[in-house]
Amino acid sequence: MLTISRDDKAADLNGWVTLVNSSGVGYDNANLQLVAGKIHQVQPQVRPMAMEAKSTMMANRAPAPQFEQESFNEYHLYSLDRKTSIQNNESKQISLLSGTQIPIEKVLLTEGSRYYYRNSSSIGDPSPQPVKVYYRFKNSQQNSLGVPLPAGTVRVYQADSKGGTQFVGEDNIEHTPKDENVRINTGEAFDVVCERKTLNYERVSKDVFEMEYQITMRNHKDGAVSVEVREPIGGDWEVLNSNYKANKLDAGTLGFQVPVDKDGTSTLTYKVRVKW
Secondary structure (H helix, E strand, C coil): CEEECCCCCEEEEEEEEEEEECCCCCEEEECCEEEECCCCCCCCCCCCCCCCCCHHHCCCCCCCCCEEEEEECCEEEEEECCCEEECCCEEEEEEEEEEEEEECEEEEEEECCHHHHHCCCCECCCEECCCEEEEEEECCHHHCCCCCECCEEEEEEEECCCCCEEEEEEEEECCECCCCEEEEEEEECCCEEEEEEEEEEEEEECCEEEEEEEEEEEECCCCCEEEEEEEECCCEEEEEEECCCCEEEECCEEEEEEEECCCCEEEEEEEEEEEC
């Protein structure tokens, strides 16, 4: 459970293990050990560990983690520091990990599609393009974490203006070692609208094409925002011109950072040449 501050600058993370006993047998005063990692099995027999929490588990102060963690083979072993009991057909949750005041970054991201560069669709006809919302943080000791995070579901909450806490989205994460980055998608922005259209699509030669695109973003929020634009491009490509700084993020991705004022509109226009 990731609880975000009102200003989107920090968050508290509470991880829980959910135990479900459907074996037909109850266990009293048992030692509990959990292995996290991608273990190869011919036929999977156990449910993967999950980082999850229901709204009823929320509290002002998170309970202290009750598991000791250690490396084990190519996985991580979590041992409960006390005996536990679970009866048949019973489920329970036990605190696994916690971190407070973790610095986070909120990212607004809109992405194109690779097939845009293979046809001349949407010339002169703008089409909506979603703006996705992500939260990013580093799983480091400096950020009050630095422990292996098992794969599972992260539910995200945020404090509202009335002092309550509201659910804002959820996402699955993979097994994440310490000092690696975590990125959580919580949904799509409501008040930031994006539209794109193809201004020009020209075949220069047999296998060379030039395309010009316009991406318009309108911000209806109470403050200015910055939208990250990512355009996946195939083939051998180069940027001929753009009105915002173009960044080659990798061999197949072009990126822009576009600021949009409060109640304002920003329009990105760029032209590329692609050789297939």
